[in-house]
Amino acid sequence: DGNRAIAALNALPEGVLTEEERRAALAHAFILQGAPQKVSAIYEPLTTEKLTEQDWRMLLWALREKGEDQTFEEQMALALSRFALSPHLNALAADRLYDLGRPSEAERFAQTAITHGPDTLEAQLVAGRQAIFGGHLRQAIAHYTRAQRINQANPLPPANVPGLPPAHAPPPRHPPPPTARQTGRNPRARARAYKTSLRRMDP
Secondary structure, eight states: OHHHHHHHHHHSOTTSSOHHHHHHHHHHHHHHTTOTHHHHHHHTTSOGGGOOHHHHHHHHHHHHHHTOHHHHHHHHHHHHHHSTTOHHHHHHHHHHHHHTTOHHHHHHHHHHHHHHOTTOHHHHHHHHHHHHHTTOHHHHHHHHHHHHHHTTTSOOOGGGSTTOOOOSOOOOSSOOOOOHHHHTTOHHHHHHHHHHHHHTOOO
8 A cells, every 4th residue: 555655665775766766656655545635745846847757657647536637638738748659648648538438539649658668558458448449359358468468466357348257356446565575675676666566557
């Protein structure tokens, strides 16, 4: 949970994570904690020019969690003006449009995500949604199966495809923080686990 993630982050010695990595990891932990409102305070002192792709992911994820749709769209436009081909950001944009029942608008973002990030978890998940909206269930199964291979630590449900028997429990809304078994006592191993967790986020 978020509290454990914050505790683990605070236990890392200085210098193990860069300032940008620590900032994004803290934002991630706040979202896991169910406190997305705390994320904006992290980024308020920064100008948009200083935000990394990972920063934008956290900021936009927090806005999505808070249900601030208009602000989400405005900030997403800014993020994509900086990182136009980011598979993570395009997948997040497409996913939100699918949530809002706007599949035709989601298409180009989903396509950009899968074109520029075929090995990205979020891209494969949103490609699965794209296939479902298009009625292509076999393609959806293929995308979810590939997502499983990318994210073996947290199996994803091809049962999300209508008509398939449930084979896996639904994935958590947020990925769990690294466990002690995963990271051991080595601070650099913990840092690597954090970076992996952030890369494999499912918005």
